[in-house]
Amino acid sequence: MKKFLGKVLTILWKDILSxxxxxxxxxxxxxFALLVIVIFNFAFEPERVGLVAAGILWVALTFAGVLGxxxxxxxxxxxxCLEGLMLCPVDxxxxxxxxxxxxxxxILVVAVIVLPIFFILFxxxxxxxxxxxxxxxxxxxxxxxxxxxxxxxxxxxxxxxxLPILFFPIVAPVIIAAVKATGLVFAGESWSSxxxxxxxxxxxxxxxxxxxxxxxxxxxxE
Amino acid sequence: MxxxxxxxxxxxxxxxxxxxVAALYLVFVYVPTEKEMGIVQRIxxxxxxxxxxxxxxxxxxxxxxxxxxxxxxxRWDILAHSSAEVGIVFTTLALITGAIWAKPIxxxxxxxxxxxxxxxxxxxxxxxxxxxxxxxxxxxxxARFAAVVGIIGxxxxxxxxxxxxxxxxxxxxxxxxxxxxxxxxxxxxxxxxAAFTALYFCLLxxxxxxxxxxxxxxxxxxx
Numbered sequence: 001m002k003k004f005l006g007k008v009l010t011i012l013w014k015d016i017l018s019x020x021x022x023x024x025x026x027x028x029x030x031x032f033a034l035l036v037i038v039i040f041n042f043a044f045e046p047e048r049v050g051l052v053a054a055g056i057l058w059v060a061l062t063f064a065g066v067l068g069x070x071x072x073x074x075x076x077x078x079x080x081c082l083e084g085l086m087l088c089p090v091d092x093x094x095x096x097x098x099x100x101x102x103x104x105x106x107i108l109v110v111a112v113i114v115l116p117i118f119f120i121l122f123x124x125x126x127x128x129x130x131x132x133x134x135x136x137x138x139x140x141x142x143x144x145x146x147x148x149x150x151x152x153x154x155x156x157x158x159x160x161x162x163l164p165i166l167f168f169p170i171v172a173p174v175i176i177a178a179v180k181a182t183g184l185v186f187a188g189e190s191w192s193s194x195x196x197x198x199x200x201x202x203x204x205x206x207x208x209x210x211x212x213x214x215x216x217x218x219x220x221x222e
Numbered sequence: 223m224x225x226x227x228x229x230x231x232x233x234x235x236x237x238x239x240x241x242x243v244a245a246l247y248l249v250f251v252y253v254p255t256e257k258e259m260g261i262v263q264r265i266x267x268x269x270x271x272x273x274x275x276x277x278x279x280x281x282x283x284x285x286x287x288x289x290x291x292x293x294x295x296x297r298w299d300i301l302a303h304s305s306a307e308v309g310i311v312f313t314t315l316a317l318i319t320g321a322i323w324a325k326p327i328x329x330x331x332x333x334x335x336x337x338x339x340x341x342x343x344x345x346x347x348x349x350x351x352x353x354x355x356x357x358x359x360x361x362x363x364x365a366r367f368a369a370v371v372g373i374i375g376x377x378x379x380x381x382x383x384x385x386x387x388x389x390x391x392x393x394x395x396x397x398x399x400x401x402x403x404x405x406x407x408x409x410x411x412x413x414x415x416a417a418f419t420a421l422y423f424c425l426l427x428x429x430x431x432x433x434x435x436x437x438x439x440x441x442x443x444x445x
Contacts, residue, residue: 152367155358155367156358156367157357158357165350169346169350169375169378173385177385200381207377208377215291215373215374218291218369
């Protein structure tokens with residue numbers, strides 16, 4: 001078990017290191033997320049934006065997430081690093097969890113920067129701890145199936161479009177739950193009213209972490 | 223073997239024809255008109271079988287996908303692929319009949335009602351399943367990718383159903399599960415479901431047969 005974790009963390013560290021050197025994913029995804037938020041501000045009347053704030057936040061984070069997830073394997077593929085990764089003497093599950101944690105970290109970093117800016121731009125009540133849990137649960141959900149589909153999409157003819165087409169319908173329950181729960185937090189509701197939404201997200205995360213790690217080998221095999 | 227396959231397919235076609243005629247009689251002549259919703263309610267006997275087949279065909283895609291990944295025999299892939307193609311037709315019909323039902327009852331063609339929303343998500347997953355194949359660089363890879371999407375998509379359905387139900391609220395269709403349906407209505411519904419299920423298997427068999435012939439022609443032309 002300890003060995004497994006060590007190998008996973010090694011792959012994660014490789015991703016973080018290359019990100020620290022190139023800043024390829026976080027910066028581009030962050031700029032994109034901010035642009036989505038600004039454009040939404042034009043799409044709705046600024047006075048009534050409070051009603052749809054939760055929706056705007058999650059559309060921005062979902063779109064940004066899908067972009068980051070797609071970069072994660074495009075970078076590997078472009079320089080043929082994916083083959084090197086597959087030659088590693090580790091199980092396919094290790095590679096899956098390593099890449100998944102990498103994407104998870106990058107999306108969370110983006111979320112941590114986007115959230116305060118979002119609160120300032122939309123004049124929303126200051127931050128509450130419930131939001132952290134919602135963001136973490138939803139992001140794990142995105143990264144779990146997103147990593148699998150990203151590895152799949154990169155091997156098709158239309159990689160840019162294939163990932164969103166696969167990703168959005170599958171994560172629909174996470175988006176619904178995240179938007180609803182965030183809306184409740186903005187409305188000042190208590191923990192107990194959030195619980196069913198948090199449970200749906202947690203169930204989604206566990207189910208798809210297990211299933212995705214099991215079927216990942218069929219995607220990357222040659 | 224081919225002969226027997228054709229005969230079985232023809233007898234299925236005959237069976238679904240007979241059941242279909244019986245279902246038409248039951249739906250339009252035998253069953254009484256529902257009190258509150260009136261004549262429109264009769265589309266219920268068409269909509270429920272469509273929804274059922276949307277699920278059944280995806281269940282078969284799921285089973286075919288698992289068996290394909292395990293055994294790597296192309297017949298399981300052919301089964302899953304054909305079932306998805308027939309399934310997307312029935313899912314589309316489920317959405318259309320749902321819209322026709324919604325118009326007189328709720329006054330709008332589309333409402334984000336839980337079951338309708340879940341069916342729409344299911345339809346989009348089917349679409350992704352079929353698109354993965356056409357965008358794959360080679361056929362065997364496409365089959366593998368599609369199988370993975372078939373498995374993930376099917377597991378996702380209960381979560382989608384749960385989320386959309388919590389999101390919106392109850393559906394009039396829920397009465398069947400509470401035993402609130404009159405016996406004559408239940409009979410009509412069951413015959414209609416049987417008729418369309420027979421039609422589904424008939425279409426599935428035809429599609430598989432067609433694919434097998436296609437594969438054979440391909441092999442012959444390569445030789």
